[in-house]
Structures are given as structure tokens and as C-alpha cells.
Amino acid sequence: xxxxxxxxxxxxxxxxxxxxxxxxxxxxxxxxxxxxxxxxxxxxxxxxxxxxxxxxxxxxxxxxxxxxxxxxxxxxxxxxxxxxxxxxxxxxxxxxxxxxxxxxxxxxxxxxxxxxxxxxxxxxxxxxxxxxxxxxxxxxxxxxxxxxxxxxxxxxxxxxxxxxxxxxxxxxxxxxxxxxxxxxxxxxxxxxxxxxxxxxxxxxxxxxxxxxxxxxxxxxxxxxxxxxxxxxxxxxxxxxxxxxxxxxxxxxxxxxxxxxxxxxxxxxxxxxxxxxxxxxxxxxxxxxxxxxxxxxxxxxxxxxxxxxxxxxxxxxxxxxxxxxxxxxxxxxxxxxxxxxxxxxxxxxxxxxxx
Numbered sequence: 478x479x480x481x482x483x484x485x486x487x488x489x490x491x492x493x494x495x496x497x498x499x500x501x502x503x504x505x506x507x508x509x510x511x512x513x514x515x516x517x518x519x520x521x522x523x524x525x526x527x528x529x530x531x532x533x534x535x536x537x538x539x540x541x542x543x544x545x546x547x548x549x550x551x552x553x554x555x556x557x558x559x560x561x562x563x564x565x566x567x568x569x570x571x572x573x574x575x576x577x578x579x580x581x582x583x584x585x586x587x588x589x590x591x592x593x594x595x596x597x598x599x600x601x602x603x604x605x606x607x608x609x610x611x612x613x614x615x616x617x618x619x620x621x622x623x624x625x626x627x628x629x630x631x632x633x634x635x636x637x638x639x640x641x642x643x644x645x646x647x648x649x650x651x652x653x654x655x656x657x658x659x660x661x662x663x664x665x666x667x668x669x670x671x672x673x674x675x676x677x678x679x680x681x682x683x684x685x686x687x688x689x690x691x692x693x694x695x696x697x698x699x700x701x702x703x704x705x706x707x708x709x710x711x712x713x714x715x716x717x718x719x720x721x722x723x724x725x726x727x728x729x730x731x732x733x734x735x736x737x738x739x740x741x742x743x744x745x746x747x748x749x750x751x752x753x754x755x756x757x758x759x760x761x762x763x764x765x766x767x768x769x770x771x772x773x774x775x776x777x778x779x780x781x782x783x784x785x786x787x788x789x790x791x792x793x794x795x796x797x798x799x800x801x802x803x804x805x806x807x808x809x810x811x812x813x814x815x816x817x818x819x820x821x822x823x824x825x826x827x828x829x830x831x
Contacts, residue, residue, distance in 0.1 A: 626827065631679030637715040637830055639675055640707055641668045642685040644700040644792075645693075648722045650741075650812040655724065660686055662812060667805050668720050670816040674823025680830075683707065697789040704793050704800075715830055716760070717800040719792060721746075722815065723807035731807045732814060733774030741806025741815040743768070743822065744777040751791035756798035763829045771828075772821045777804075 626634075648664040649657035657663040665686050672684040685707070689699040700719065707714075723731065723744070731742045745761045747754055758781075765780045782804075785792075794800045805815045 626678045630827075630831075634679035634827070634830070635681065638681045638683070638711065639826075640683050640685065640704075640711075640714045640717045641672060641720055642687070642700060642703060642718075643668060643689065643721070644696045644719050645690045645721055646686065646688045647690050648808075650722060650806070650808060650810050650815055655808050656690075658688070664720060664722055664805070664815075666812060667722070667815045667819060670819035671718075671720070671823060674819055675826065678823065678827045680827075697792065701790055701793045701796075704796055708796060713797055714799055716826065717797050719800070719802045721802060721804050722810070723804040726807045726809065728809040731777060731810055733776075735772045735774055735817075735821055738817050739811075739814050740775060740818040740821065741810040742777040743775055743806075743818060744779065744804045745781045746785065746788075746792070746802045746804060747781065747783055748785055748788040748791040748794050749783050750786040751795040753795055753798045753800070757794060757801060760799060760829070761801060764825055767828050768821075768825045771825065775818060775821050775825075 643664050646660075646663070646665060647656040647658055649655060649662060651657065651662065660666060660669075668684050668686075672682045675682045685703060687700075687703050689703065690696040704717070722741075733740050733742050745765070747757060747761065751757075761781050765776060768775050768780075792800075792802050794802070805818060
């Protein structure tokens with residue numbers, strides 16, 4: 478036989494039954510209220526933050542999403558004081574607004590948002606805007622010629638050494654395939670393009686193509702050992718680039734036009750708690766300032782994404798004052814766009830290292 482457990486209470490020495498069903502309803506009501514509070518927080522957060530800061534990239538929005546969830550239901554234990562890139566955590570960055578839209582159909586799909594970027598003159602864009610040949614007129618393109626390098630500059634640059642390597646060597650750009658081992662079709666090909674541009678300018682360049690991400694979670698530890706070996710052999714470099722491509726951002730936020738050519742936009746990602754950050758910031762600002770004047774559409778709205786503190790082993794930026802991490806576009810870009818960017822980055826680096 479089945480027996481149903483019953484709870485009792487006592488009032489003025491009279492025994493009475495406690496309705497367990499009401500207790501269950503109370504428990505579920507609390508859960509429901511917590512969920513509603515979380516949704517309200519997200520809606521308010523999206524309206525007040527994303528509308529004014531929509532171009533601060535989806536990985537940052539993802540981290541903030543986790544922080545709101547933490548505050549509401551304490552289901553995540555990660556500390557917001559040591560954020561790491563979402564792709565480094567194995568979590569694909571996602572759009573909070575899209576979650577709400579998918580679940581509730583609350584937001585108008587064609588709602589306009591303003592980009593809050595370094596260049597405040599940029600026009601508002603529509604979220605579902607599709608880039609198709611960019612629909613640009615001749616007068617819309619700010620054309621700047623790539624400067625020829627004098628023999629004198631080449632001679633000076635011959636004494637300057639640059640190292641390029643890839644922590645996530647298999648990062649790719651092809652739609653639907655985020656990772657490729659073929660170095661002619663992944664981030665390594667972009668590194669080759671930058672190497673060629675720098676060598677034209679007389680720099681001594683080492684482009685390391687070691688696969689560090691065969692076990693993804695070990696990537697930064699393996700690339701750190703690679704960098705240490707080069708530093709032990711050469712002492713230091715004038716510039717060290719850990720070249721990546723981002724994941725998550727929409728096409729229009731990571732694609733620009735320079736001299737009529739579509740390019741993948743660039744962004745630095747420092748670990749701000751690393752002991753060499755101040756010196757690295759000087760170098761990053763130098764590159765950003767030159768690019769902003771010569772090729773403003775080469776940079777993302779937030780060209781130095783200074784959100785992460787230690788990251789994973791400081792992204793090895795604690796090993797040299799000249800170490801930087803550069804994101805070249807995102808998985809939504811094409812390989813061609815990423816390689817085209819290197820033509821302009823090569824000139825900018827050449828001027829920054831004079």
C-alpha cells in the first residue's frame with residue numbers, strides 16, 4: 478500500500494494538519510519570482526547598457542550576463558575580478574538581447590542602436606543590417622595611400638626584431654568551420670600576410686606556426702613555453718604579437734572599409750594586472766593613434782579591450798614589455814578580409830616602431 482506523509486502543527490494545544498501542497502506552491506512561487514526578477518534585470522540592463530554601449534563586443538556582454546545571473550541565483554562561482562576571454566573558457570560568446578528576443582519576442586527586430594565608440598561621429602546602425610558589397614559611394618571612402626618604404630628606413634628596421642605566434646593556431650574564418658588545421662586557411666595565413674608586409678619594410682620577423690591548441694585548454698600554457706624559448710634565445714623583441722581571431726561579434730561590428738577594400742577590424746586584448754601592462758599600453762596606444770589617423774576603419778569601436786585582469790597566465794604578457802595580443806576580426810569575417818587588414822597593419826607597425 479502507498480502511504481502519503483502528512484505534517485502536523487500545534488496551536489493552543491490543538492493539533493492540526495499542515496498542507497504540504499501550500500508549502501510546495503510557496504517554494505515554486507519563490508523560484509518563479511526569482512526568475513522574473515532575473516528577466517527584469519536583464520531587460521533593464523539591456524536597455525540601459527546595450528543601447529549606449531552596444532559595440533563593446535559580445536564577449537564582454539557575456540561576462541556581464543554571468544555577473545547578473547550570479548547576483549540573482551548564485552549558480553555560478555566565477556569571480557568577476559578575473560574575467561577571461563569567453564572563447565578561452567570554452568564558452569561561445571552570445572548576444573543577451575537575442576536570448577530575450579527568442580524567448581519572449583519582446584524586442585522589435587529592427588530596433589536601432591547607437592554605437593558608443595571612440596569615433597563618436599559614426600552613424601547609428603540597425604541590428605540586422607547586412608554588409609553586402611558595403612553599398613558605399615566613392616565619396617564615402619577615406620582613401621589613404623600605403624607609403625613606400627625608403628631604403629634608409631629598411632636599413633634601420635633591419636635591426637628590429639618582431640615575433641608573431643598563435644596561441645590558438647587553428648582559429649579559422651570560414652563560415653560554419655571555426656577551426657582548421659590547414660595553415661593556409663586559418664589564422665596562420667593571416668600571420669603570413671603580416672610577416673610579408675613587415676619584411677617588405679626591412680624588419681627581421683619570426684613567424685612561429687607551432688600548433689598550441691591540439692588540447693584547447695592547454696593552449697596558453699603551451700604557447701607560453703614557446704615564447705619563453707624564443708626569449709631565452711633572442712633575449713627580447715621590439716614587438717611580440719600573439720595573433721588571434723575573435724568569436725561571436727556580428728559581421729558589421731568587426732568589418733571596415735579601407736581604400737574601398739573590406740577589412741577585418743583589429744582590437745588589442747591586454748591582461749591589465751600583469752606587471753608590464755603600463756609599458757605595453759604605451760606601445761598599444763602608439764599603434765592605435767597612428768591607425769586612427771591613417772586608417773580609422775581598421776580598428777574596432779573599442780580598440781584596446783581592457784576588461785581582463787590576469788586572463789590565463791596574463792596571456793604571457795608578463796614575459797616582455799613588448800608583448801601584445803591582437804584580435805584580427807572574428808569568425809564572421811572572411812580570410813580575405815583578415816589578410817587585407819595586414820597590409821595596413823604592417824604600415825602602422827612600421828611607423829610605430831620608428
